[in-house]
Amino acid sequence: xxxxxxxxxxxxxxxxxxxxxxxxxxxxxxxxxxxxxxxxxxxxxxxxxxxxxxxxxxxxxxxxxxxxxxxxxxxxxxxxxxxxxxxxxxxxxxxxxxxxxxxxxxxxxxxxxxxxxxxxxxxxxxxxxxxxxxxxxxxxxxxxxxxxxxxxxxxxxxxxxxxxxxxxxxxxxxxxxxxxxxxxxxxxxxxxxxxxxxxxxxxxxxxxxxxxxxxxxxxxxxxxxxxxxxxxxxxxxxxxxxxxxxxxxxxxx
Amino acid sequence: xxxxxxxxxxxxxxxxxxxxxxxxxxxxxxxxxxxxxxxxxxxxxxxxxxxxxxxxxxxxxxxxxxxxxxxxxxxxxxxxxxxxxxxxxxxxxxxxxxxxxxxxxxxxxxxxxxxxxxxxxxxxxxxxxxxxxxxxxxxxxxxxxxxxxxxxxxxxxxxxxxxxxxxxxxxxxxxxxxxxxxxxxxxxxxxxxxxxxxxxxxxxxxxxxxxxxxxxxxxxxxxxxxxxxxxxxxxxxxxxxxxxxxxxxxxxx
Numbered sequence: 001x002x003x004x005x006x007x008x009x010x011x012x013x014x015x016x017x018x019x020x021x022x023x024x025x026x027x028x029x030x031x032x033x034x035x036x037x038x039x040x041x042x043x044x045x046x047x048x049x050x051x052x053x054x055x056x057x058x059x060x061x062x063x064x065x066x067x068x069x070x071x072x073x074x075x076x077x078x079x080x081x082x083x084x085x086x087x088x089x090x091x092x093x094x095x096x097x098x099x100x101x102x103x104x105x106x107x108x109x110x111x112x113x114x115x116x117x118x119x120x121x122x123x124x125x126x127x128x129x130x131x132x133x134x135x136x137x138x139x140x141x142x143x144x145x146x147x148x149x150x151x152x153x154x155x156x157x158x159x160x161x162x163x164x165x166x167x168x169x170x171x172x173x174x175x176x177x178x179x180x181x182x183x184x185x186x187x188x189x190x191x192x193x194x195x196x197x198x199x200x201x202x203x204x205x206x207x208x209x210x211x212x213x214x215x216x217x218x219x220x221x222x223x224x225x226x227x228x229x230x231x232x233x234x235x236x237x238x239x240x241x242x243x244x245x246x247x248x249x250x251x252x253x
Numbered sequence: 254x255x256x257x258x259x260x261x262x263x264x265x266x267x268x269x270x271x272x273x274x275x276x277x278x279x280x281x282x283x284x285x286x287x288x289x290x291x292x293x294x295x296x297x298x299x300x301x302x303x304x305x306x307x308x309x310x311x312x313x314x315x316x317x318x319x320x321x322x323x324x325x326x327x328x329x330x331x332x333x334x335x336x337x338x339x340x341x342x343x344x345x346x347x348x349x350x351x352x353x354x355x356x357x358x359x360x361x362x363x364x365x366x367x368x369x370x371x372x373x374x375x376x377x378x379x380x381x382x383x384x385x386x387x388x389x390x391x392x393x394x395x396x397x398x399x400x401x402x403x404x405x406x407x408x409x410x411x412x413x414x415x416x417x418x419x420x421x422x423x424x425x426x427x428x429x430x431x432x433x434x435x436x437x438x439x440x441x442x443x444x445x446x447x448x449x450x451x452x453x454x455x456x457x458x459x460x461x462x463x464x465x466x467x468x469x470x471x472x473x474x475x476x477x478x479x480x481x482x483x484x485x486x487x488x489x490x491x492x493x494x495x496x497x498x499x500x501x502x503x504x505x506x
Contacts, residue, residue, distance in 0.1 A: 004374070009364055013271040016261060016366065017302075020270065049270075086366060088374030094495055097377070101498050111262055111456055113269065113339060114370035116380060121257070121341030121362050124350070127369060128386045132413055135381070158407065160385055203364055242347055245354050 002074040002100045006087035006112025007031075009203025011040035012049045015082075019110045023050050027077035030070055032057045035092060036084030037168050037226035040204060046082070054082065062096055067103070071096075074105045086114035118202045119163055119230055122209050124242020125197075129233065131160030136175040136229075137167045149182040152231045153190050159234035172198040172227045176218040195243065195253045197230040198222055211249035255327040255353045259340035259365025260284075262456025264293035265302045268335075272363045276303050280330040283323055285310045288345060289337030290421050290479035293457060299335070307335065315349055320356070324349075327358045339367035371455045372416055372483055375462050377495020378450075382486065384413030389428040389482075390420045402435040405484045406443050412487035425451040425480045429471040448496065448506045450483040451475055464502035 003022050008014025015023075023029055029052045031043070047054050061069055073079055081096075087109045088094060097107050120127035134151040148164055155162045166175050176196070183191050191214050200208040200222040208222050232239070235253070243249040256275050261267025268276075276282055282305045284296070300307050314322055326332055334349075340362045341347060350360050373380035387404040401417055408415045419428050429449070436444045444467050453461040453475040461475050485492070488506070496502040 006366070008269060011271075013274065014269050014364070016267050016269055017273065018264075018266040021266065086370040086374060088377075089370060089380045091379065091491065093374075094377045094379075094491060098491075098494055098498055109371075109374050111267070111366035111371045111374065113259070113364035113366055117339040117342060117367035117369045118362075118364045121339060121346075121364065124341075124347045126344065126347075127342045128388070128418075130386075131384050132411070133381045133383075154411065158385070165381075238344065238347060238351075241351055245351055 001078050001106045001108065002071070003080045003108045003110060004087040004093060004097070005080050005082050005110045007041065007082050007084050008112035009039065009085065009115060009118055010201060011204065012045045014113055014203055016110065016112060019112060020050060022110055023052055023080055025078065026080040028070070028073060028079050029054050029082065030057050030079065031082035032062060033084065034059050035090035039084070039201065039226055063092060066096060066099065071100055071103060071105065074100065075103065086112050089114065113203060115202055115228055116163060119199060119228060122199055122202055122207060123197050123230055124246050125161050125230065125232055125239050126236065129161050130163055131155035131158060133163040133165065135165040135167065136170060136178060138170065139178070144178050144181055146182050149179055149186070153188070156190055156233050161233050162231040164229040164231065166227050166229065169225070170227070171225060172200070172222050172229055173218055175229060176214060180214065180218070191231070194231055195249055197232065197243065197247055198227065199230065200224070200227050202228070209247045211243045211247035213250070254331050254359045254361065255324070256331070256333045256361045256363060257340040257346060257350070258333050258335050258363045260294065260335050260337050261365040262292065262338065262368060262371055263454060264457065265298045267366055267456050269363065269365060272365060273303060275363055276305055276333055278331065279333040281323070281326060281332050282307050282335065283310050283332065284335035285315060286337065287312050288343035292337070292454065292479055316345060319349060319352065324353055324356060324358065327353065328356065339365050342367065366456060368455055368481055369416060372452060372481060375452055375455055375460060376450050376483055377499050378414050378483065378485055378492050379489065382414050383416055384408035384411060386416040386418065388418040388420065389423060389431060391423065392431070397431050397434055399435050402432055402439070406441070409443055409486055414486045415484040417482040417484065419480050419482065422478070423480070424478060425453070425475050425482055426471055428482055429467060433467065433471070447484055448502055450485065450496065450500055451480065452483065453477070453480050455481070462500045464496045464500035466503070
């Protein structure tokens, strides 16, 4: 049996009671930390709170060597795989699950809080009005991906909000600079005209949620990672009020 | 202090350790069950596991009488409000939070697993490719809402998946019949041509995830509520494989 367990948003206490029970009931406990940011977690804190030894898997342990490694084990033992956020969101987990099924291994998911729903609660923006999301990545060989900018534009045309995930080590300020370079190249004004929401350390005791226009936000100090960005689409009056009162957006947005 | 705590997807064990700690540390514990389905929860089970008395709030306690009721209490005491799924997703909670802030009450959110991310893991569909979502509601004075159908169509045009929430007491079969009536009226064929995914009891030990075409799915027996539906957009080959292997979709979709 292979059980995928989400660790949730930020620290070792963001797992569910169901997830903790499954860890304590498992024969072997693995975790991977390359598909989502660590936040306030460390292996030591997980091990201490959960009362189990946790072995860390690297990318190649999962993507190349799993059949000879922990998947083999999962044929006869109760194996759990911990990862940040909700479980089975990363493509690599879906691929892994299919390979496990191929080997006749029973699989199961224990869900956890995800940034994709947390951003709605934290900002006061309506969850059902989020369109497609995208990830801002560092330039590759000097080329900046324009996918996030296109996603924002397409969502804005339909009045929808956009959640932008940031590369695992990227901060809001850096992501905004990259988006602005794309806007300048396109001679666009979607970002320039939009209020933007930055969210740092969702799920922690001290999340920062700050809404402002691009020029002000790109030098705002959000503190430690992880960070995400939301570009709102059309705003209902209650959403405007929430951005002003919860995210300290300028009055009159 | 008013803390919004999500109860997660299905039963009393889908809350996080952080959520449980906040309940045990609270002066008063409230819950409301009108914004999301009960699933496998009962007040008795919550009270037993959490070791606290839980008082149920009705819609009017929150929407009309809160200022004279529990919000007044939250000015001087630690009050928590439990609700299903992730916290602060329902509009009524955003409104309540703004009213609390207006009264000078500090507010906080403790997140929980949400159906909006769980559907991706359960079906193997890529989370970032979900567009706007919609809710299928019972006919009102004989009129069927066409919003869900329009949302599906608009998402399909961009190749995106659509998550359809169902009214709190509605099953997949009933929702599909309503959607089919709209399609017939429009002389459309978006649904007829699409593989559709039905998901029952997400977060439970025995979730049902079944993909098929409309004609087969509308008589499929999904068992107890809650139910949701996903209408996939364009499918990547890994998503197709997942729908076949995980959701038992017909080969060759």
